[in-house]
Amino acid sequence: xxxxxxxxxxxxxxxxxxxxxxxxxxxxxxxxxxxxxxxxxxxxxxxxxxxxxxxxxxxxxxxxxxxxxxxxxxxxxxxxxxxxxxxxxxxxxxxxxxxxxxxxxxxxxxxxxxxxxxxxxxxxxxxxxxxxxxxxxxxxxxxxxxxxxxxxxxxxxxxxxxxxxxxxxxxxxxxxxxxxxxxxxxxxxxxxxxxxxxxxxxxxxxxxxxxxxxxxxxxxxxxxxxxxxxxxxxxxxxxxxxxxxxxxxxxxxxxxxxxxxxxxxxxxxxxxxxxxxxxxxxxxxxxxxxxxxxxxxxxxxxxxxxxxxxxxxxxxxxxxxxxxxxxxxxxxxxxxxxxxxxxxxxxxxxxxxxxxxxxxxxxxxxxxxxxxxxxxxxxxxxxxxxxxxxxxxxxxxxxxxxxxxxxxxxxxxxxxxxxxxxxxxxxxxxxxxxxxxxxxxxxxxxxxxxxxxxxxxxxxxxxxxxxxxxxxxxxxxxxxxxxxxxxxxxxxxxxx
Amino acid sequence: xxxxxxxxxxxxxxxxxxxxxxxxxxxxxxxxxxxxxxxxxxxxxxxxxxxxxxxxxxxxxxxxxxxxxxxxxxxxxxxxxxxxxxxxxxxxxxxxxxxxxxxxxxxxxxxxxxxxxxxxxxxxxxxxxxxxxxxxxxxxxxxxxxxxxxxxxxxxxxxxxxxxxxxxxxxxxxxxxxxxxxxxxxxxxxxxxxxxxxxxxxxxxxxxxxxxxxxxxxxxxxxxxxxxxxxxxxxxxxxxxxxxxxxxxxxxxxxxxxxxxxxxxxxxxxxxxxxxxxxxxxxxxxxxxxxxxxxxxxxxxxxxxxxxxxxxxxxxxxxxxxxxxxxxxxxxxxxxxxxxxxxxxxxxxxxxxxxxxxxxxxxxxxxxxxxxxxxxxxxxxxxxxxxxxxxxxxxxxxxxxxxxxxxxxxxxxxxxxxxxxxxxxxxxxxxxxxxxxxxxxxxxxxxxxxxxxxxxxxxxxxxxxxxxxxxxxxxxxxxxxxxxxxxxx
Numbered sequence: 001x002x003x004x005x006x007x008x009x010x011x012x013x014x015x016x017x018x019x020x021x022x023x024x025x026x027x028x029x030x031x032x033x034x035x036x037x038x039x040x041x042x043x044x045x046x047x048x049x050x051x052x053x054x055x056x057x058x059x060x061x062x063x064x065x066x067x068x069x070x071x072x073x074x075x076x077x078x079x080x081x082x083x084x085x086x087x088x089x090x091x092x093x094x095x096x097x098x099x100x101x102x103x104x105x106x107x108x109x110x111x112x113x114x115x116x117x118x119x120x121x122x123x124x125x126x127x128x129x130x131x132x133x134x135x136x137x138x139x140x141x142x143x144x145x146x147x148x149x150x151x152x153x154x155x156x157x158x159x160x161x162x163x164x165x166x167x168x169x170x171x172x173x174x175x176x177x178x179x180x181x182x183x184x185x186x187x188x189x190x191x192x193x194x195x196x197x198x199x200x201x202x203x204x205x206x207x208x209x210x211x212x213x214x215x216x217x218x219x220x221x222x223x224x225x226x227x228x229x230x231x232x233x234x235x236x237x238x239x240x241x242x243x244x245x246x247x248x249x250x251x252x253x254x255x256x257x258x259x260x261x262x263x264x265x266x267x268x269x270x271x272x273x274x275x276x277x278x279x280x281x282x283x284x285x286x287x288x289x290x291x292x293x294x295x296x297x298x299x300x301x302x303x304x305x306x307x308x309x310x311x312x313x314x315x316x317x318x319x320x321x322x323x324x325x326x327x328x329x330x331x332x333x334x335x336x337x338x339x340x341x342x343x344x345x346x347x348x349x350x351x352x353x354x355x356x357x358x359x360x361x362x363x364x365x366x367x368x369x370x371x372x373x374x375x376x377x378x379x380x381x382x383x384x385x386x387x388x389x390x391x392x393x394x395x396x397x398x399x400x401x402x403x404x405x406x407x408x409x410x411x412x413x414x415x416x417x418x419x420x421x422x423x424x425x426x427x428x429x430x431x432x433x434x435x436x437x438x439x440x441x442x443x444x445x446x447x448x449x450x451x452x453x454x455x456x457x458x459x460x461x462x463x464x465x466x467x468x469x470x471x472x473x474x475x476x477x478x479x480x481x482x483x484x485x486x487x488x489x490x491x492x493x494x495x496x
Numbered sequence: 497x498x499x500x501x502x503x504x505x506x507x508x509x510x511x512x513x514x515x516x517x518x519x520x521x522x523x524x525x526x527x528x529x530x531x532x533x534x535x536x537x538x539x540x541x542x543x544x545x546x547x548x549x550x551x552x553x554x555x556x557x558x559x560x561x562x563x564x565x566x567x568x569x570x571x572x573x574x575x576x577x578x579x580x581x582x583x584x585x586x587x588x589x590x591x592x593x594x595x596x597x598x599x600x601x602x603x604x605x606x607x608x609x610x611x612x613x614x615x616x617x618x619x620x621x622x623x624x625x626x627x628x629x630x631x632x633x634x635x636x637x638x639x640x641x642x643x644x645x646x647x648x649x650x651x652x653x654x655x656x657x658x659x660x661x662x663x664x665x666x667x668x669x670x671x672x673x674x675x676x677x678x679x680x681x682x683x684x685x686x687x688x689x690x691x692x693x694x695x696x697x698x699x700x701x702x703x704x705x706x707x708x709x710x711x712x713x714x715x716x717x718x719x720x721x722x723x724x725x726x727x728x729x730x731x732x733x734x735x736x737x738x739x740x741x742x743x744x745x746x747x748x749x750x751x752x753x754x755x756x757x758x759x760x761x762x763x764x765x766x767x768x769x770x771x772x773x774x775x776x777x778x779x780x781x782x783x784x785x786x787x788x789x790x791x792x793x794x795x796x797x798x799x800x801x802x803x804x805x806x807x808x809x810x811x812x813x814x815x816x817x818x819x820x821x822x823x824x825x826x827x828x829x830x831x832x833x834x835x836x837x838x839x840x841x842x843x844x845x846x847x848x849x850x851x852x853x854x855x856x857x858x859x860x861x862x863x864x865x866x867x868x869x870x871x872x873x874x875x876x877x878x879x880x881x882x883x884x885x886x887x888x889x890x891x892x893x894x895x896x897x898x899x900x901x902x903x904x905x906x907x908x909x910x911x912x913x914x915x916x917x918x919x920x921x922x923x924x925x926x927x928x929x930x931x932x933x934x935x936x937x938x939x940x941x942x943x944x945x946x947x948x949x950x951x952x953x954x955x956x957x958x959x960x961x962x963x964x965x966x967x968x969x970x971x972x973x974x975x976x977x978x979x980x981x982x983x984x985x
Contacts, residue, residue, distance in 0.1 A: 427668070
């Protein structure tokens, strides 16, 4: 039995089948250990898959041996493998660090359920990424969304409940729109398999329903991906979730939806509909630009640390969408790199926030004054990841920014305007990151509770690991860069 | 040590020193100071050890590796960079001696953080000096900004943090908003960002793109303090004086004008720019900055702010000289980097010594101080005369070369600017000297003595260097002439 060939299925099945088993691990600490072990195994599977598809290979898998397009097909190529690395990496890192923070926020009796939901969310996200079948994507999208709602509402913050309700409504609308779109395509082509769809759309005579389907799918996924102006569920959901849940979700949840959007649009619609890439660009680019500028501006004035970083995430999603809307291989490579690099930067930042939250109940900036004196290592990791967010050379964030600016310059006469937006938003990022730094290092210590010591070693070590990875991939970006370039080549080849 | 490995060591040594200082700070202050001094001595040995190779025409270089296709971290040692690195490493030692005297005399807090960030800033400076392409230059340029921020915000009180915000804000805005796009544009247009004699843009860009790109570079390199991106310099005066000495003589501002000069010579090319129609504005902008900054300096009552505006003017001497685009002027630009460094560091050392000894910060408080602090004021006098350009100080030498270049180019604007600014320099420095030496201090002035020994030692050394440069500037001329004569690279 060739294990490598079954990896695409195992990538999803291992966390999915472990989830109910975790519930049985009642003794304290065991649920966490079990979940972390599963996450690490999933990361190993993702690494193995990435190694296998580097160089432009595509791994196909048929569930149960049923041939496509009758059976459910899974497929892993360079783009999927990069997303797999991001999702499993975020899951593993967050879980490795989770124990102290979760012990503080969630009662011991509920923890097995919590970790079980986490693994379900992980398997859902991974399922979306490996699926080559439109309806399968929907199924896993629902699994991951429902599990995410449980995770976000799982913490002690009561304000999480209305936030989750809002996320639930918007997320369900998004999923429903996606389903309507898929239904329309199924009507016109008779297939749900993505590759088959691409072929059969060439034979379809009446293309209007397909265009409508494209519209529904795009809007639905844009809701899930927090594209401006459909992003309003993000700030509250990220802020009031348990801190480790924010680490995990902020690093990968919205990016998976963007991945589906890009894959659908580039591989199905652009190859079938004439001029669709222009429509996509005309839709995506203005929204991306608005999202970048407005979300960055909001972050500049935000007073709560987590909400500030959540607004920043919306802006960064804008960068990825902007890169995709450039319709070039360079643009797609830049966007894909940014999926990876932003996950590193934002994941690291929220890990540092989790460290701060271990000692500080109130995470508003004016309540965090002088934290750096008592928690120097935490704030150091935050600063390093903040630099990566800004795009200081030597960090991972600079790489994707350079790629994006170069791609924008080569995209045509309006490239300079796009570059100006990217640079202005980088300066806004400097402002909001520096507000955090000033509060932590120079802020007045507020009366009331103060941190008595540094965060636990477990949290700190993982936070610093991610911070160092930000620096490492800023100087040695070759591995994700190769995957990103392969992904871009796969998406753009054959397109008009 | 091979020249190539010297480059590695020159950057890694201050980095290792920073770690050593941070660790030693937990043990004892004296050990920590010793680490700083030993590191700076070792750095001088390594950097100055490269001189023989350079004088002979060698241009050692190393490439560390490609980060992105076409984008690599590479180092090359050429005359301009050699000059800058030698200056920075030499003055770090003297600045460290001064810092010990100042920080202890003032009983400053957070001294370990101070010395650690100093070492980090020097590592970044070495990286800037030896950068072999635009990307490497940008990388270390940003690291220099970030590593000097904790030094500028050292005091930690509200006013200092606000000024430090201006410092960081102006420098990061210009570097991310203007310098970075200029670099990316260069890479896209020329296919490379390597520094090559004769430039890399010939045939790739036309007017007015050349002028626009030059503008992006000049305003993007905010550390050169060309107006209107000069506001960070007076704002940075909230830093302790050893930091101001570092900023104004050793690392930050010199990194700025060095970068502009290097880009003019090795990215654009002197002849290429001379033939272009859209680059002439730089000379007028620099001339304006010189005059305007000197006029503002006239109105300053705070000693350090006066010196800050004097620095802005002196930096634009370098930019103006580089913009004349004639060989003698280019040499003059390089020489002025050195001459101004010696003179200005002396002036700041003196200002800091006065503060430590008497807590005086304003110009009018210097009445009769020559009697109480003769050594300090003697050094201040030498520094001031060098700024004005009076022989036998180093400032005279560089002014001579710049004037010669201006005459060679028949550039009346440059000539008149130099004359007028010399008069203005005299107008704000000579009254201070007169007040200090020839007036009596008021009867109720508190008594005080000279500054701590180490501070006085340091400022005496730099004053002597200012005088010595007048006599022994030959090797610098010889080295920099290699650039304009087109030797190697």
